[in-house]
Amino acid sequence: MVRSVAPAPVRLLGPASHPLYPALLPIPILCFIGALITDLAYRASAEMMWLDFSSWLLLAGLVAGGVAGVVLIIELARARDRRALLPHFLTLLAAWVVEVFNSFIHARDGWTAVVPTGLTLSVIATLLGLLAGWFWQSAHGRSGEIVR
Amino acid sequence: MTRSLIATLCILPLAACGSGQTIDPNSQYGANPLLPAPHEQLIADVGVFETVGWQSGETPTVPTGFRIAAVAEGLSNPRNVLALPNGDVLIVETRHEGGEPVQRPKDPIRDWIMARAHSQTKSGQAPMASNRITLVRDANGDGRSEIRSVLVDHLNAPFGIAVLDGFLFVANTDAIVRYPFAPGQTRITEPGVKLVDLPAGSINHHWTKSLTASPDGSRLFVSVGSNSNAMERGADAERDRAAILEVDPRTGLLKTFATGLRNPNGLTFYPGSNTLWTVVNERDELGPNLVPDYMTSVRPGGFYGWPYSYYGQHVDPRVKPQRPDLVARAIRPDYALSSHVAALGLTFYTGASFPDRFNGGAFVGEHGSWNRTDPHGYKVAFIGFRGGRPTGIPQDFVTGFLKDGKAHGRPVGVTIDRTGALLIADDVGNTVWRVSYAGDRTASGSAAASRVRPL
Numbered sequence: 001m002v003r004s005v006a007p008a009p010v011r012l013l014g015p016a017s018h019p020l021y022p023a024l025l026p027i028p029i030l031c032f033i034g035a036l037i038t039d040l041a042y043r044a045s046a047e048m049m050w051l052d053f054s055s056w057l058l059l060a061g062l063v064a065g066g067v068a069g070v071v072l073i074i075e076l077a078r079a080r081d082r083r084a085l086l087p088h089f090l091t092l093l094a095a096w097v098v099e100v101f102n103s104f105i106h107a108r109d110g111w112t113a114v115v116p117t118g119l120t121l122s123v124i125a126t127l128l129g130l131l132a133g134w135f136w137q138s139a140h141g142r143s144g145e146i147v148r
Numbered sequence: 149m150t151r152s153l154i155a156t157l158c159i160l161p162l163a164a165c166g167s168g169q170t171i172d173p174n175s176q177y178g179a180n181p182l183l184p185a186p187h188e189q190l191i192a193d194v195g196v197f198e199t200v201g202w203q204s205g206e207t208p209t210v211p212t213g214f215r216i217a218a219v220a221e222g223l224s225n226p227r228n229v230l231a232l233p234n235g236d237v238l239i240v241e242t243r244h245e246g247g248e249p250v251q252r253p254k255d256p257i258r259d260w261i262m263a264r265a266h267s268q269t270k271s272g273q274a275p276m277a278s279n280r281i282t283l284v285r286d287a288n289g290d291g292r293s294e295i296r297s298v299l300v301d302h303l304n305a306p307f308g309i310a311v312l313d314g315f316l317f318v319a320n321t322d323a324i325v326r327y328p329f330a331p332g333q334t335r336i337t338e339p340g341v342k343l344v345d346l347p348a349g350s351i352n353h354h355w356t357k358s359l360t361a362s363p364d365g366s367r368l369f370v371s372v373g374s375n376s377n378a379m380e381r382g383a384d385a386e387r388d389r390a391a392i393l394e395v396d397p398r399t400g401l402l403k404t405f406a407t408g409l410r411n412p413n414g415l416t417f418y419p420g421s422n423t424l425w426t427v428v429n430e431r432d433e434l435g436p437n438l439v440p441d442y443m444t445s446v447r448p449g450g451f452y453g454w455p456y457s458y459y460g461q462h463v464d465p466r467v468k469p470q471r472p473d474l475v476a477r478a479i480r481p482d483y484a485l486s487s488h489v490a491a492l493g494l495t496f497y498t499g500a501s502f503p504d505r506f507n508g509g510a511f512v513g514e515h516g517s518w519n520r521t522d523p524h525g526y527k528v529a530f531i532g533f534r535g536g537r538p539t540g541i542p543q544d545f546v547t548g549f550l551k552d553g554k555a556h557g558r559p560v561g562v563t564i565d566r567t568g569a570l571l572i573a574d575d576v577g578n579t580v581w582r583v584s585y586a587g588d589r590t591a592s593g594s595a596a597a598s599r600v601r602p603l
Binding site for chain 1 (some may be wrong): 158188189191249252254263376377380381382433464466468469472
């Protein structure tokens with residue numbers, strides 16, 4: 001993008017060297033990965049404890065992801081180059097929506113809470129979450145003036 | 149590509165709801181209920197109703213020829229009722245205090261929904277004292293009680309009671325307690341003696357312990373409901389649960405009588421027999437039309453499926469690891485009452501004042517469904533018996549508990565008093581109702597039956 005007058009760079013929300021968003025983003029991604037791991041443990045053992053872990057990890061991921069999403073939307077509103085952030089935003093949103101459905105599936109009482117639908121959704125959401133992290137890094141590298 | 153994925157996901161709930169499971173209500177009654185395939189919805193159907201109680205003058209509805217009146221009002225969550233031969237009526241007022249430990253995020257949500265369907269007080273108002281047995285006496289038999297007295301107080305979520313050999317046995321949620329009691333007494337001052345502990349613990353999901361004595365008085369039978377819907381609290385939580393236990397009333401020695409009964413209540417021996425009957429609440433969240441609650445005779449040592457299977461050998465896909473050895477011997481119950489009616493009370497008609505067709509038949513108190521948008525239960529049903537076996541489909545006997553989307557009352561325990569009238573404990577309505585026959589016993593019996601209105 002060529003501009004005659006270079007605008008001052010937009011800084012991410014939060015204290016100068018401790019922006020909020022990069023601190024929040026890993027939480028949902030890690031929780032979703034964790035839920036996939038505990039789902040696999042449940043499939044292997046049929047031990048209800050693992051289903052309980054999955055349910056709480058999904059809830060924690062959704063809450064943290066929701067907070068991160070709000071901050072991200074504010075960043076999008078402030079950003080000069082929204083297009084750079086769009087792939088990140090959409091993949092993260094997709095992961096979040098998948099896990100909302102997955103939470104309802106995980107509320108079932110036993111095996112069918114995980115096998116096969118819950119586990120499948122956990123795989124999809126984990127991949128989407130990792131992809132969202134990847135796209136964040138791309139946006140960070142490409143568009144320093146937005147994401148610094 | 150991402151957009152189409154989001155679009156697909158947005159359609160998912162629409163596909164998951166509106167299950168299209170509409171079946172003929174009459175197909176889930178009797179010996180061979182129609183059992184559709186399990187249908188686990190994305191969000192389970194929920195239909196709970198605001199509880200409003202009864203205004204002065206309002207009553208449930210009874211068939212033509214019958215009369216209904218309150219025996220006692222202003223009670224605090226009456227759930228069970230026992231009529232003594234001298235005419236005294238014992239009313240068990242009970243409230244299970246304390247919630248269950250939260251195991252998953254769904255638990256507080258479910259508790260909140262269930263609390264709405266049971267609440268009798270406006271928010272901020274403290275609930276009335278409960279957990280006691282109230283005695284009412286109608287000495288002249290006119291249906292109005294002259295004496296009302298608290299017989300025993302400070303109980304722990306009692307439900308089943310039985311009078312046997314000079315004792316009142318009370319099945320608290322955690323133990324059977326025995327009090328010296330002579331009919332005619334209106335207040336028990338002696339402390340109770342614990343006969344035997346019952347499974348309770350911190351979860352104590354199905355907490356009502358139903359109690360009855362064998363016809364010869366040599367044994368007590370107590371029901372213990374499961375600690376979960378389909379064993380989602382783990383197998384350890386189900387020790388001695390989902391079962392009917394047999395207790396020696398003198399020594400407290402306890403042994404298992406029958407198992408695999410998810411939440412059995414209303415234990416009653418069929419009149420003139422040694423056959424124990426119960427009504428059982430079956431499992432939820434397999435769709436609005438699974439699993440039918442049932443009424444069954446109970447075979448000694450019998451296994452009735454829970455949690456591994458329902459209605460005989462229909463395996464519950466949620467339960468792992470499975471037990472094919474147990475499923476293979478799971479007994480099919482005698483009589484389906486339809487899905488989610490929440491049958492909690494059972495009594496057989498042994499009186500002489502109702503028309504003949506009621507003789508030996510069963511009255512079932514149906515507390516009412518939550519796991520259906522279209523409600524089931526919320527009534528007292530009547531099932532005719534021939535030769536000691538249920539016949540035909542249930543008839544609505546006492547209805548009108550649920551009206552215009554509001555729950556005025558919810559029937560629980562039922563019994564027959566010495567005049568042959570039916571007594572109903574109504575926990576949401578805080579009332580015990582008495583249904584008596586007002587018509588000509590020989591002439592209008594069939595007319596009354598044909599006028600019974602569906603709910």
